[in-house]
Amino acid sequence: MNMTGFILAALALLVLSTPVIASPSALVLNDLAAIQAPAEYENIHVKALSSDQHASEFLIFIKKFVPLHRHETHSETIYVLEGVAEMQIGNKQYTLKKGSFIKVPQGVAHGVRVLSSTALKVLSVQAPEFFGKDRFSAE
Numbered sequence: 001m002n003m004t005g006f007i008l009a010a011l012a013l014l015v016l017s018t019p020v021i022a023s024p025s026a027l028v029l030n031d032l033a034a035i036q037a038p039a040e041y042e043n044i045h046v047k048a049l050s051s052d053q054h055a056s057e058f059l060i061f062i063k064k065f066v067p068l069h070r071h072e073t074h075s076e077t078i079y080v081l082e083g084v085a086e087m088q089i090g091n092k093q094y095t096l097k098k099g100s101f102i103k104v105p106q107g108v109a110h111g112v113r114v115l116s117s118t119a120l121k122v123l124s125v126q127a128p129e130f131f132g133k134d135r136f137s138a139e
Contacts, residue, residue, distance in 0.1 A: 030059075032081060032123060037061035049123075056130040062120040068111035068138040074126045076104040083120035087112045096120070109138035 030049055037045040044066065047059040068088060080100040087094045089110045104110045114120045
């Protein structure tokens with residue numbers, strides 16, 4: 001094999017052995033700090049951010065509370081962006097504030113009571129994709 005053949009063979013081997021990373025067909029970019037709730041809403045305002053078969057992402061604003069509920073086929077990951085609240089997960093109580101990160105396993109009852117004068121603003125990720133039908137009262 002001559003040098004050109006050797007180089008082509010080496011390049012082919014490199015290309016074939018390099019893992020392919022699939023890029024999403026669309027990238028959703030949101031400045032979550034810039035997204036605000038409408039001036040008027042009673043208790044809860046939900047802004048859908050993104051969704052695919054793996055997960056659905058929402059920005060949720062809560063003025064007062066979220067009743068105790070559970071998701072039978074979804075887990076929920078919550079990251080607090082603003083506000084202070086008390087969250088019940090199962091039989092335990094947690095204080096949430098900016099920067100708090102909570103993972104709620106599927107089937108576990110959870111609810112929130114806002115303690116601050118400003119609304120609780122959270123990033124909520126439901127996995128797998130959430131169509132709004134997997135929410136059951138746990139009270």
